[in-house]
Amino acid sequence: MRPFLAALHRYAGLLMAGFLIVAGLTGSLLAWKDELEGALLPGVFRVTPPAPGAAPLDALLLRERVATHFPQAQISYAPLSAPAGHSMQFYLPHRDDAPLASDEVFVDPYTGAILGQRRWGEISEGLINLLPFIERLHDALALGDTGLLVFGLIAMLWTVDCFIGAALTFPARLKQRSPGAKPWLRRWRPSWLLRRHGGRYKLVFDLHRAGGLWLWAMLLVFAWSGVAFNLYDVYAAVMKPIFPHQPVEEVLAAHSPSSAPHLDWPAARARGRVLMAGLADQQHFLIIEENALSHERSLGVYSYKVRSSRDVREQKGLTTVIFDAVSGKQLATWLPTGTASGDTIRSWISALHMASMWGWPFKLLICAMGMAVAGLSVTGVLVWRRKRQGQAKAKRA
Incomplete structure (x- = not known):
């Protein structure tokens, strides 16, 4: 062998x-x-902040400004925070009939x-x-x-x-065990x-x-x-x-999107905050910062993400609540660790691979x-x- x-x-x-x-x-x-x-x-x-202690503009206001500047783009993802001293990054997915020269834009928050x-x-x-x-x-x-x-x-x-x-x-297996033979670990040393x-x-x-x-x-x-x-x-x-894994994919596959007008972005963020606070109380974790809000138009859902005490990464947390884009009804949640061992393993190996933990x-x-x-x-x-x-x-x- x-x-x-x-x-x-x-x-x-x-x-x-x-x-x-x-x-x-x-x-x-x-x-x-x-x-x-x-x-x-x-x-x-x-x-650089314009003055000491200056607060950044509201993230959804920044999204509106980017959407106005790039009317051909369908901006379905809004970062809700950025590390201190960093610009804010928006993605610019485009319609098939209106290609864009760029697909990422960086904004002074x-x-x-x-x-x-x-x-x-x-x-x-x-x-x-x-x-x-x-x-x-x-x-x-x-x-x-x-x-x-x-x-x-x-x-x-x-x-x-x-x-x-x-x-x-x-070490190779000994054909015949003799009294003076070294133990396996010593032969492996x-x-x-x-x-x-x-x-x-x-x-x-x-x-x-x-x-x-x-x-x-x-x-x-x-x-x-x-x-x-x-x-x-x-x-x-x-x-x-x-x-075991959390059944997010199965839940979304069974969800039927509605054709009714969906929640606007401020209303969706407010709903996400309420649902996330309830999830934190139920699952006993701390919310550190909100990270992103995205609208999956084809699925008819919003996803609201925060970085929580369940996250492994130091940035861009993945603690998620997913809710219907029309009614605001919670459909699924996803916690990076502590709920399903399969998701915990994937969270850890991904964070280790990308060096997104434990600093420099x-x-x-x-x-x-x-x-x-x-x-x-x-x-x-x-x-x-x-x-x-x-x-x-x-x-x-």
Whole structure:
């Protein structure tokens, strides 16, 4: 069995190497996405209050101003807050008969001034799209839906290979147990160590093996969360039969939208606040800040999101109430943690993957992890190359 697993690990690694090098290096940069964008274009991504203690304008008033400035857009999502010192970001989905040059716009929350706009990921627009383009590379090699599928398949292969690689570090089973034989854990111990004086090849081999062991848990998080991001149906097919999930998708699928006039945005926000306060009392969590209100026109619902004590992320909370866009009747709720173990797992692996928790120390760790992923791919290729050269030399001899 071991030679078969070794062959699987070898060829899976060779197939994945290029993809993981790109994903690792771009992921290292994306851990600092917010900081890098602010440093590159502070006039677009950063704002200064006009006076100490100045309050930003009402978020829905800003939405109205953006809608007036871009009448072709159907602005169905309104951010309700932004981190201090940051511009507010609005998305500009357009009607099919009225395409827009940009699909994101950045607004000064204190004045309502348009600070910048971009078509997300179009590197031809310059620095304003540098980090989105890097994100496109990270997610899909900037190849659109085809790239998403390919990277999703690579993430699936990586997930399986995590377990194969770990199994290959285990010591070989003893054919016959002798009285002086070392315990299994002691025989496994060398796999975690580096042989510093064994020559270049042994050092490269140990970096690959020991590095994979020490970082194994986070490598698995990266791999499996990559499946969740790129191939959600596959992720759900594996996780939902094993772990309970909150039935939001099922509830919305059964909901019939009404053709009657829907609640306007201020009324919808007020209704969302009432429903969220009731949910917080019922489920015993604290509301930290409101984050967003969105109107799903095709479903006939509003979604109101806050960051709460149930959230893992430090920004853009996902604690959600969903209600009918006409009657305001609550249809579903979704809590990131503490209600269904399947949703708790997904919230944690997503936040870990995106370095959206625990501040800059964790961003530094994820940045280092990205470089380590690239390094493990390189050392794996070097180990394969050395073994191939040895086999060729043996055949010639």
